[in-house]
Structures are given as structure tokens and as C-alpha cells.
Amino acid sequence: MARAKVYVTLKAGILDPQGKAVKGGLEALGFSEVEDVRVGKYIELRVADGSEENLKARIDEMCQRLLANPVIEDFLSEIVQEASSEEDSDPSKFRRKLDLDHKINRK
């Protein structure tokens, strides 16, 4: 079992209305230090065993064909290290693992 993370962002130079609105919202809340905000997509994929050596290539193909539209978006992908098979079968554990990878902050 392998996991991948994909980040899809609007290409540089393309207007990001959502980022603009969020920046305004943060400013209104007093976070005046924020100078620029861009909002993109964060996609987590869980992929079956087998194809691991060319996994990166497969994921990038998914990005090009479906997950991002190269006309306006860039993407980048990351393969996350294997989980034990026990974790594989439990998506919530899989997520917890992912979260820990990033020292998640929950409230």
C-alpha cells in the first residue's frame, strides 16, 4: 500500500480570487502581516500495491489527466513512505499517520 499527496495550485500570474478574499478576511481579523494568500487543492491518494517503482509516474499522469488542468494549474506530487499492512486496512489510521507526519495541530 502506498500513499501519495498531490498539491494543485493555480499557475503563477493567474488570478486567485479565493486567495484574495481570504487575505481580506485575515486582514479584517487583524492578521495584517499577511501579504499574499493562494488557495489550492490538497489531494491524498491511497494506492494499491504492486506498481510502486513507477508510482510517481502514475501519480503524475493522474495529475495531468484529471487532478489538475495544466492550462491554468500546476501540480506537484509526493510519495509518502509505506505503511504497515495493519494500517492499510484502516483509513482513519492511515490518516492519523499522515497527520503525524506533519505534526498535526487539532483543536
Added chain:
Amino acid sequence: MARAKVYVTLKAGILDPQGKAVKGGLEALGFSEVEDVRVGKYIELRVADGSEENLKARIDEMCQRLLANPVIEDFLSEIVQEASSEEDSDPSKFRRKLDLDHKINRK
């Protein structure tokens, strides 16, 4: 100049119809190895100098107050290393830098 990345995801256990649709789309394209997809948000922030020691705390506060809704979402944040001041003034460079950090894949 500091940069932060924020990932917002639906809480584990909350149905993610968008993830399901993406999975279906990938299957239709022949990516049958994909077993689960979750779609979240990826937010990049550029923050002015000064507050760097407590930057992480500020970003997390932004997440708690605006960027994520704790009823349905989890978040995690990361601070990215400084950029040189020349880059600071040019958002497109800033983005290029970010991209490189992740060995971006463009076509």
C-alpha cells in the same frame, strides 16, 4: 519574509463526496490501483517580517479562526524556510521557489 503552508482536510469519518468523485474519475481513466481519495485545501501564505519567532502560533491562530472550521475540518501548518529579500518582492519568484522546494512537475 516568511512563508507558511496550511493543509485543511475533512475530519476522518466525514464523507468526502468530492474524493469519491475523483476516485470514480480516475477509475474511468483506467487508474484502477487507486483505493481511496480525499480532497482538501492547500493554502500558501506569505507573511511580513518581524513576527517570526511566534509565526507558527500566529498561523495556527489563523487556521483556528478562519482557515478551517473545527466542526468538520482538521488542519496542519508548516513554516517554509526564508526567502532572500530580493525574492520577497516578487511573488512569481516566490512561487517558483516554493515549486522548486517540491521539485514541481510541469508540462
Added chain:
Amino acid sequence: MQEPPITPELVARHGLTEEEYDRILKALGREPTFTELGIFSASWNEHCSYKSSKPVLKLFPTSGEDILIEAGEENAGVVDIGDGLVVCFKVESHNHPSAVEPFQGAATGVGGILRDIFTMGARPIALLDSLRFGPLTEPRNRYLLHGVVSGISFYGNCMGVPTVGGEVYFDEAYQGNPLVNVLCVGIARRKEIVRARASGTGNPVYYVGSATGRDGLGGASFASRELTEESERDRPAVQVGDPFTEKLLLEACLELFKTGHVVAIQDMGAAGLTCSTAEMAARGGCGIEIDVEKVPRREPGMIPYEVLLSESQERMLLVIQRGREEAVETILRRWDLHAVAIGRVTDDGLVRVKDCGRVVAEIPARALVDEAPVYVREEREPPYLRETRNLDLRCLEEPQDYQGILIRLLSSPTLASKQWVFRQYDHMVRTNTVVLPGSDAGVVRIKGTDKALALTIDGNGRYSYLDPYEGGKIAVAEAARNLVCSGARPLAITNCLNFGNPEKPEIFWQFRRCVEGMAEACRRFNTPVTGGNVSFYNEGPEGAVYPTPVVGMVGLIEELGRMAPITAWFKNEGDLIILLGETQEALGGSEYLKEIHGRVAGLPPQLDLEREASLQQACLEAIRAGIIHSAHDCSEGGLAIALAECCICGPGHGRGAHIDLFAPEIRTDALLFGESPSRIVLSLEAQHLPQLKGIAEGRGIPLSLLGQVGGDHFSLEMSASGLYIHLPISELKGIWSGAIERCLRI
């Protein structure tokens, strides 16, 4: 940045011919700068200058009793509807951007047409959309349909403008080059119409709205080229729309106009700042000087060339009364909008662009607008017509299983219910939509009056492919018929002409013939053309799309209070079902021929304008007499489909009908599925039949009794030929309403 020297290659890369470049030299009396070359290229491309279509568009009638401003004078024509109110409406295409980025392409198309309308001082009250895609069996087309519909939904819904009607066709001809046309209708007080002509030397010129970025750079030239594989990588030509900013612009502009401080306004659409500056100056016979340095930007390092040609969305150019700056800025600030004075009106007739005090462009406004090149293109009748005309019906076998064919046709995406589409559009916001999508026309009341507008958009590309002249005529006639079926008097049309590459003589021939047909029909129905849009170069890897004229028409209902508008579906058990008009053997170009026999051939139905006009008058007269319960125009799919629709297209469970057809002199398939025009299916109480007969006779229109509303089956029989169709309404409704969704679930 060092500006590149002007070389023949550079000129060619700007899409300018040698002759055009010579023209530039003459207009300037010198060699252009790099910036000026860009400006000429943007202003003189097909999309902005109409250099191929102008001479042909002159064939359209543009004046009429109710027309206050004619097509071409302003961004859109203006029609008087009494009570001190006017309507303005226009249709715009966004075919090419939608082909490469369906969601944003369609969304920004909606944004653009909305701006065209509210810059006239009118509040947008309705949107309609006309869409063409390749068959849904292809994943790419399903992706395009999804993207386009959600893009329109995203932008229109956010703006709070209801989308009250539209049409969708699926055909191989649109494979690779979908059509996305959007129509916007606005209403203004007659006195508050705002012009797009600059005046008053010294008046400040303001830039309002989103900052300028590099996106959409060269979009107009993009729309003036054929789609190729590379277009997919044509990134800069597609922009991301921001309906939220546009909503603020809309409210701010309408508030500003009330103050009287605004002299002129124009949106920065195709070719951006360049086109809007030149056009405002040329219309007003004056000059405009701007300083690009002052233009708000999203990206550092932009050169004047880029700032001038960017097509970033949601931006406006305003000329305001000198001395009113403070008042204007206050209103814009309240709406959180950027407003910067970037220049002023001059009296020298020049568009002058400065950057940090240095003049980077100085061009006579007229040279860019009025003196743009005009071409009389070569034309030739396309050879395919010789083949398609020779359809011999005797070679077509008559089918056995008519019930099965009815079902197949009802579930073909082109004939099926478009509910999957319009359900994604907010069609009720503003609480004026009296007839929702699903009938022949959308009807929108005008609060504070007893009036309503009926709105429709129509155009059958296959007809125009088989005979552009008839196709053009039929598009106008069908639109008018749709309005009449709702009880409205047609007022005027707007149109979008979607064609291939006009430099090909066959394409240009199609174009001219089509316009001739439309023009003739417009004259007959007294519905002048108030404006529109020409979209050329609609060609995919496999050739040109069908020549597709799309007609948007607006009609007026004078007394809504006295009489609710009529809808297409059967209402009451026991009502008689009547056909107004006559069925001829018209299988050419029909949906039946295409779907069942796989043929696109024959001549499209021939339309007699006099007969059509009489039919429409008869229908309107009967509706006004208050005796009609439902009226539905008979079009694609023919009589059988129209009757089935009358049973199932309304809200709720639908109504059954018993239909008994006479033994005809024509083939059964032509009787059921032929598409002869000038026919309307009515229902009414039996006691009113004599009155209807009187009205029809008075107009010389044949009338036949087809059957009666009732029961829970659709049954259609013709004893002479043994034809018998008997289907539960619930089944029919399920097939028809779920068809598109089923295609998408493959």
C-alpha cells in the same frame, strides 16, 4: 525590458498581414513601436474588428418603432417597452476558452456578457445559454459538459442573476470545438441609460475593478484562430473569473449611474484596456490619454505592452465629470473596489499611452476602430451540399416498431429533458421568474409594472449545415414561435453567429447565406437585430463546426395581471388537443434521420414566412382571447415528440393523452417525426373549439383535432396504418428526464 525591433516575423506573429502593416504605417505616418504593434494587432483582429463580417452584418434590419439605440451604436441595442423602461440584451460566445478550460472559460463568458449589459446602466434580470457539444459517449465531451455547466452555474448564481432558459445540442460536428453562447437581458429606466462614448476634454478617466495581470494576454487573438492541439497549451488566453468582485462592480456601477457623475463607461473585454480606450474615444470623437504606470497590477515587472493587452477580468473604464472625483471614489470605496484615475479625455482624437512620462503609444483612435481593415471574403458554395441534397426517401425503410423509436428519440440527449443542466442554475433568484425553464420560453415579470418579458434562445446547426439560408430563417422563426406560445409579442433579436474559418470560401458562403435568411425572417416578423456577436474559426482537428446561428429573442407580455403566461404542458383532463398548422413530408435534417438512420442529409424543412407569421398571429390571438390552456411549438423530433413533451414536461407527474391521427398522404415516420415548421400543439376546453376555429380560419391556418388529454398513458394510434403506441406516462417521464444523467454515468 528592451523592446524588440519591428521585423516582418514580429508583424506576422501578431497575426497582421503585410497589407495590414502598410495600413499601420499610413495611419501613423511612421513605424509603430512594439507597444503600438500590439495595440493594432489586438484592435484589428477578427474578434474586435469584425473585419470579415462587417459588410455582411449590414444586411440585418436594425431599426424599428421600439428601437431606441441601434445595434453597433453602443455595446448593445436598446428597446423601449413603455412605462419609461427599456430592455437591452446581447449574446456573447466563449467557445475557445471553454474548449481548453471548460469551467473558467464558461464562467468568464458569463462575466463578460453581464458587464456588457450593466455598463449600459441596466440591471441584468436574466441569463440564457446555448450550448453545443460532441456526443456524450466520449469522455472528453462529458468532461466539457460538466465543466461548462458548472462554470455558468458558478458565475451566474453568484451574481444573483437567474438563468431562465437555454438549449443544448449534441452532435459529432462539435467534437473538439464546443459552442458556449450566453445571453444576458437587462432593464433600465429610459432616462438612466449610460453611454460608452467619452466626452468633455479634461474629464478624468478611471480604472475600476480587479488589478491587471498577465492572464488572458492575447485572448482576442486566441479567439481568432482555429483550435489546434497546441491550443491546449495556450495558457495565458484563459482567465479565472471572480464573480464576487463582479457583483460588487455591478452594484457599485448601478449606484454610480444614479448620481449622474458618469459620462461614459466601458468594460475591458477582449483586448482589454486597449480596445476600451480606443472605442470610447472613437465613439465620442475625442482622444484619451492614459498613464499605464498608474494601472493597478497583480504582478511585478509588467511592461506597457502587457498591461495594455491583458484581458484580466472584472475591470471597467469610466469617464466621469471633472470635479466629481471625490463623490465617485466614495461610492466605489464603500463597495471595496479599487478606483484609480489613470488618464483624461483630450480633444486631439489620439489614444496616447504614457509610461513614467514617456509616450509609448500614440495612435488616432479612429485608426484603431473605424479605419480597421474590412475584407470582402471570397465565397463558394460548399461541394458537400450536392450530396446531402440528394436524399431519396424511397431508400429509407419505414420502421416497424414506432414505440421503440419514440423511446429512443426521447432518450437521445438532444431531445431529452435538460433538467440536469438547468437545475444547476439558480433560475428563481430575484423572484421574477414566472415561467421556469422547461417550457418554450422563460418568462420574467417586471416588478412595479403589469408587464413581463418572454425570453428564448434557439438555433439548429444541422439545418444551417444543410441549407444555411433556410437554417437562418428557421432559427428566427422558431424563436418567435417560442415566444408566441408563451403569449408574448416578439420585440427584437440578438444573435451569435458561430462559424468556421471565414478565410475559407465555403465557410464564408455559409455565413452570408445564413445572415440573409435571418435578415429576411427578422424583417417579416418585425424583430430588428439589436446586436450580437460573431465567432469565427470554430474548427476542431476534424474540421469546422456546423454553421450555427444562435438567435436570442425577447418578447413582451403587456398584461400579466389579466392573463398568466401560457406554458407548454397539458393542464386539464378532458381538454382537446389541437394542431395548428400543417404537417408536410419533411424528414430532411431531422433528429429522427440522424438518430435512427444515422444520416445527416436532405433539405431542412422549408419555411414559408407568410404562413409562419399567420400561424403566430392566430396563436397569439387565441391566447389573448383567454381560451388556451397550453401551447407548445413543434420542432426537433416532430409531432410525436412535441405531443409526448406536452404530457411530461410540466411539474408533477404529468398528464396522459389519447391521440388519434388520420390516415395521411405522407409516410408514417414523416408524420410522427418529420420537422415541418409552422406548427403548434394547443390544448383547450371543448366549448372553445368553435372560437379557435374562427380565429384559425380568419388567418387561413389549417387546424386539426388530434385527441384529448386524460388518463395516465400516452397513447397514439392511427387505425389506417395499424400504428399503436401505448406507454405509461411515468415510464415516458422517467426515460426523458433521466436521459442525460444516464449518459453521464457511463
Added chain:
Amino acid sequence: MKFGVIVFPGSNCDHDCYHVIRHVMGMPVEFVWHKETHLSGFDCLILPGGFSYGDYLRTGAIARFSPVMRAVEDFAEAGGPVLGICNGFQILLEAGLLPGAMLRNRSLSFICQDVYLCLENPHIPFTLLGHSSQVLRMPIAHGEGNYYADPQTLAELEANGQVVFRYCTAEGEKTDGANPNGSLHHIAGICNREGNVLGIMPHPERCCEGILGNEDGKLIFESILLTR
């Protein structure tokens, strides 16, 4: 009885609400700009539908921080009736005036159509004129009306009678097929514990006139008038 219709940047049903109050109900009404900080003289507040701040990030997420929201909270706290319709409901959720959150419709697409609602609580100021299990027809128009709350919150809502409307069939059956967006417990509208703050996804202001073919929405506005 004087109504205030709060206008956020991006609100687009503000005029519709205003129209119904003034021209159908014949009551005084004023628009209130989102930057106002004081709300005096109003007897009822309406947060209308639309796309406040473009609904960017999350529906209602940015609007809830508008200056006027403080005053709305105080007004609600003091027992004043507050009605959030569609986007107004989403703002009330984000602001914490009502519990839970909205997710995207399970179909992922915006849906504009008539739905049927079962009135579950006819005892709050907005529903006094109705009766228990009464079926109403009303249009919805939203992309994110899929109501979510954690199990404990849901249980509390149910126990306190805070579920005011549920999606149902024309015959009043609360089936999955009648639920247009995947909302938990088929919830279409909820109120706070006190019953003076109501959030609903359907649009009652779109069905208050005969010419529009439906007057079921009047029940809500006429009920509010009874409280004075």
C-alpha cells in the same frame, strides 16, 4: 413590526426579502449594511441568501466576521428573532449562533428546484401558524446544504426540538430520495435552543406570491408578525 435585511458584500437575495416584507406583507423594512455596528429599532432581522464574499474558502466563513455580526449576536441574545435563509443560515452556522456546519451537496452540484418540507416544530416564532407534520413546498438553490453535526450535537438538536424542517416527499415521508443534498437526519432547518434564531436552506421569500405559483413561504413571515 420593523424588519432589517442585512446586506453582506455578495448577498443576492436581499432585495427578494425586502420585496416580500414590504410589498407582500406590507411591513416596514430597511437594508442594513454589513459594516453597521448598531442595530436599534428593529424587531426582526433577516440574513438573506446569496454568496457573501463569493463563498470563498467556505460558505459564510468570511461574512461571519463582518462588523454587523456582533450586533446580530447581541440582538439574538436579547431574544430578538433572527432568520437566516440559505447563505444566511450558513453564516449563522459559521458564527456559532447555530450548531453544526454545511458540507457540499452529495451530488457535488448546485441544485435549484422545489422540495417538500415537513414542519417538525410549529412552536417557534417563525412557525406558529403551522401545525405539526404540515408539508410545505419551497424552492432550494444551493451547492452546500448538506447539514452536518457530530452525533452528540444531533442528539441534542433532536431532543430539544431544534429541528424545525426536514426534507420529505409530497406525501410527507422522510425518505432518502426526498433529501436533495445528503443532509443528516434530512435536516432543512434548525433553530437555537430558545427558538428565536432560525436557519433554513430553502427560500420562503421565493414562494409568497400567487403569480410565482406558490405561497407556502408566507407561513413563516406571517408567523413572525403574530409575535408582535
